[in-house]
Amino acid sequence: MKKSWIMLGCILLLVSCGKDRSEEERTVTIIEQSIEQTQNEFAWELFEEVSESEDGNIFISPYSVFIALAMTVNGAEAETKEEMMQVLGVDNFSLEQLNEDNERLMVSLEKATEKITLQSANAIWLNDLYTLEKDFQHRVKTYYAANVEEVDITDATTADLINMWVKEQTNKRIEEIVEAPLDEQLVMMLTNAIYFDGDWQYEFAEERTVDAPFYGKEETEVAMMSVEEDLSYKEEASFEMVQLPYGEGEMSMYILLPKEGTTLQEVQDELSYESFSSVRTKMKPKKGTVELPKFSLTEEYELNDALIRLGMEKAFDDEHANFSNLTTSDDPLWIDFVQHKTFLDVNEQGTEAAAVTNVGIKTMSAKEDDSFYMQMNRPFQFFIIEEETEAILFMGEIHSLTK
Structure with a gap:
């Protein structure tokens, strides 16, 4: 998994989730557990899972991965949806609660001060041979402010368009998330990007x-x-x-x-x-x-295996995945890849960090x-x-x- 593709259908600038939760934990309501705590628990479990399979430096944005998968789960159904909700730790949330809480969190995280910049963005790159389900399109636009772009997957310039978006959203710190030519069987990619630039309150002279x-x-x-x-x-x-x-x-x-x-x-x-x-x-x-x-890092991960080990199995299974709420097509859909790419620079003045998560949805025909x-x-x-x-x-x- 080391340094392989990191496209989760969500590009993020800016984990041993597979452990079974106890029945007591499963009864926790949305009022008792905030989306922030839920995301942090997912972050911890995902990081553990990635750490177990890596033997060097690690840098991820679990927030970006969470948002990308949360957008994707809006198109899932049946056991595929149940598994994804469980891995994200939101199996006690309604889909509406999940989306509303994520919207609130994304808005509250946006910062633009003299010393701190924090911003994120979502996009969906849709194969122009397909049409999004109306409910799915409404949710990702309403709650995630996702920009939906219909693209010609077979056109070599489509990869340039996606990479240009990533470059812009990450302040040029991540310049590429996909390579041309794109797989013609891709139906869509859901991308989340997050960017952070902060000056230390107490700078290192x-x-x-x-x-x-x-x-x-x-x-x-x-x-x-x-x-x-x-x-x-x-x-x-x-x-x-x-x-x-x-x-x-x-x-x-x-x-x-x-x-x-x-x-x-x-x-x-x-x-x-x-x-x-x-x-x-x-x-x-x-x-x-x-x-x-002082240090700088640029890392890439493919998160398929980590998420599967956490319990998100059916979403990656081309025979059993159910994403019937994504598009109007009857074609079978599944997650082909979840890619994650990050950048980090720590120096005397502060820290700059960016991440992209890309989820690729594919079809076949003291x-x-x-x-x-x-x-x-x-x-x-x-x-x-x-x-x-x-x-x-x-x-x-x-x-x-x-x-």
């Missing part, structure tokens, strides 16, 4: 950046940034975590660093979304120094102290979270770096 070792799979030299501030911080038995806010604190990066002698995998094996959230609530301002490597010190000189995990909604927009882990 460039004059304090020095060359330092990073102890990953092998020792390498990196440009290590440094900042000394009052920052929200919490120390646990096996790890410590710090919050690095962007702008005026509307968004943050949380960095989880294992203690010396403890591996990142050991921490992750013991950490759940619930325990992570619990640690976040216990974080308190503390004077400290944080040293963080002890308290007065201060702390954290140096990210070994594998670590990080999260980019919108503070008001607590939505996890990006997640990653770093295992190896070079200058």
